[in-house]
Amino acid sequence: MISIGGSIGTGLFLGSGASIHEAGPGGALLAYGIIGIMVYLLMTSLGEMSTYMPVTGSFSTYATKFVDPSFGFAIGWIYWFSWATTLAVETSAASIIMKYWLPHVPSFIWSALFLIFIFTINFLSVKQYGEAEYWFSMIKVVAIIAFIILGFLMIFGIMTGGGDAVGVKNFTAGDAPFHGGFLALLGIFMVAGFSFQGTEVVGIVAGESKEPEKNVPKAIKQVFWRILLFYMLAILIIGLIVPFTDKSLMSSDIEQVAMSPFTLVFQRAGIAFAASVMNAVILTSVFSAGNSGLYAATRMLYVMAKDRQAPAFMAKLNRNGVPMNALIFTTAFGLLAFLSSFFGEGKVFMWLLNISGLTGFIAWAGIALSHYRFRKAYLYQGNDLNDLVYKAKWFPLGPILATVLCVFIILGQNYQAFTGDKIDWQGVMVTYIGIPIFLLLWFGYKLAKKTKWIPLKDVELK
Helix, strand or coil: CHHHHHHCCHHHHCHHHHHHHHHHHHHHHHHHHHHHHHHHHHHHHHHHHHHHCCCCCHHHHHHHHHCCHHHHHHHHHHHHHHHHHHHHHHHHHHHHHHCCCCCCCCHHHHHHHHHHHHHHHHHHCHHHHHHHHHHHHHHHHHHHHHHHHHHHHHHCCCCCCCCCCCCCHHHHCCCCCCCCHHHHHHHHHHHHHHHHCCCCHHHHHHHHCCCHHHHHHHHHHHHHHHHHHHHHHHHHHHHHHCCCCCHHHHCCCCCCHHHCHHHHHHHHCCCCCHHHHHHHHHHHHHHHHHHHHHHHHHHHHHHHHHCCCCCHHHHCCCCCCCCHHHHHHHHHHHHHHHHHHHCHHHHHHHHHHHHHHHHHHHHHHHHHHHHHHHHHHHHHCCCCHHHCCCCCCCCCHHHHHHHHHHHHHHHCCCCHHHHCCCCCHHHHHHHHCHHHHHHHHHHHHHHHHCCCCCCHHHCCCC
């Protein structure tokens, strides 16, 4: 449920409409399907490693042990930064959503309450975190299931909100189902990739879950099919009910929940309070993302401190097994990033946001590379594949394909900056600033610590 909930959020509830508008319903379905397959390959890679070696904050440990300590250092810190910045983004989003109902209450009050709430959940124990995340995820899943059922009732004319049966005419209206060609599809790859980010949290919680060798593979198999089912069916229904040319689909702004494709469909079914319901569901998504972000970032900082890649005091646990210093530091960084949105017309905040945007894909590429090296070293050292608790399919094609797709998406983030009359260097800098920061962390640590790419025979498998 944690992994399902982590990847179902504003990307689906708000961003899916803009994706359909840009590439048509067929283009959106194709893009989300391809990214869904890539995520599945990444999750099977993560599943093989996390069942063999279940550790909290797994990515940096695997990259450190199987690739190069400097690579693990860079992956760990940039992934921590991504989630810590996400905490600031969700803090801003929570205050915007609450203004829908209570517009006269100052934003900073809602932001403060939101931050205190998720800090308290993470402070209590991992059990409380898991319980809260389970219910946050359940609300989102129930909302999507209700949406899918209602959508099919409208399509087949059983529930039409006073109109005719929708049928399939909107799916092929104009130049649908595919619109805008390859470049439009490329743009949707980016959006779809961001929408699926969060699924990798299942690898981070492996070290704190009961019987990870049994439960993690089960979670990974179910997560892929459920997410693909939810995303694909939801996009199909939106594409069938709302014409892709409808200007309402263009909005993916959290301030315009009334324009969410989910709200539009509920309203067309005759549900008057649809916007309030979806606003509540989106608020739950924001809580879930903030909660997951604080957990993931804290655990990443904790494991890096244990591996001597972060200050040692970050590894200190309280009596509930929570790394308190890492939790306080991450929360403080999230608060500082949030406060930066008030200075210099929000430019600092936007830079932080753009840096964090790329890091999810960098972490995914790191998972794929780590798994490739793990499997190679496992066989090189004379081990039997049949002894693995969970074996990833389609090796080596899986991690290679996932890495290529991640690099393709990273480089294509802002292809528009290169297609004009002259290159938009400011746009390039703002979009791709995360890449030089990652390389600086990687090679800076390598030079400082004199680390080397680990030969297969020396990879530490225990």
